Amino acid sequence: MAAEPKKIDIKDMSPYQISAFKQQLDNEIGLLESSIVDLHNAKTKFMGCTETCENFKTIDNGSEILVPLTSSLYVPGNVVNNNTFLIDIGTGYYVEKDLKSSVDYFKRKVKFLDEQIDKFVKMIQEKDQIRQALTNFLQQKQAQIQQQQPQPSKA
Template identity: 45%
Template sequence: MATISSKENPQLQQIDLTKLNLQQLTQLKQQLDQELTMFQESLQTLKMAQSKFQDSGESLEKIVPELEGKPILVPLTGSMYVPGVIADANKAIVDIGTGYYAQKDIEGAKDYFKRKVKFVTEQMEKIQAMGIEKSRIRDTILEVMELKLQQQQPKAAPTKA
């Protein structure tokens, strides 16, 4: 029997795919395709965020006390920089989201970015696991659809040569 159920939500009801008609199977497949696309987009967004947090943490590694008073280019956007001077090489201003900034010591800022990278990585792993499960379900639906299509085709009578 071809049934599907969700591993992450075992309390959900199982569906016997063989009892669904082709239209219902097609709708279910389309819904899964949309969810898989959304998962891929989410993974791409999280990968970009992960990369930015890693880059920020790596940039902090280069800040040493000897740089105090030295000129630096300060990024305003991804492609626009303004000249500045390192006023205090022991502190950094960290963008903590939605327009809020916090001043942290260098070690605290490094720790912040490490925690953010870890959190984003964990979220990516969760989304990947859900995507694998949805892909498995989609593959099962495709198999049942193929079987139903084969059953609908009339049996060809053997021809005599």
Template identity: 25%
Template sequence: MTQQMRNQINVQDLKPDQLASVKDQLSQELTILVPLTWSLYVPGKMNDTSRVMLDVGTGYLIDQPASTAKKLLNQKALLLSVNLDQFQSTIETKQENLLLENELIQIKLNSSNNSNK
């Protein structure tokens, strides 16, 4: 038997209180990706899951409780969603205007070609 197989535990054999203990241990140590640069991330472990460093833009980080950071990120996601909807609406309007302008140009070209004949 290999060392890895001997270290594995069948979770079906554990009692509920043991499962709760394992769950607490796993939730206390989360594997995350830590940004080194804008495009380079390395794996890391998060020992204290109650507090996080939150990037608020332009290189500024703030230390926040996880619950507060989650609220801030949800607000940011909602704002981005609203902005995306507005942007999509603007794009659709501009596409409609472009189609109308192309139709007008085509009509004018056709009428000038007909008048030249």
């Protein structure tokens, strides 16, 4: 059974601790934003794969095409079957699918990535609200400390 996390009231924290906690939130938000960019890039690739598969409907079997080996190296090839695709499903595994199944696979991937992006956006919003509250509280606490310090007398 997992122990419940210990809750700390920010009123009991020093300005240094609040600043450190705010910095941690800044780092987490930055990481989430970076992850969202990566998810958008993956989504764009899957959307491109969907479009490529759908475009193969217009290419006749036996047509000559250029096959990409890398992003900058293409070799000539011939379309043997414009309805069958070899799909990279990760970690070096490939699956043969027909056009409809291929498009469905890529659309499911896009949907999953959209869901993950939405989750990350919500997490950023929550963390940003906490960060704003910490910033406001820190400013109040610093103003309080300044008021409590003795003012130099004017002589």
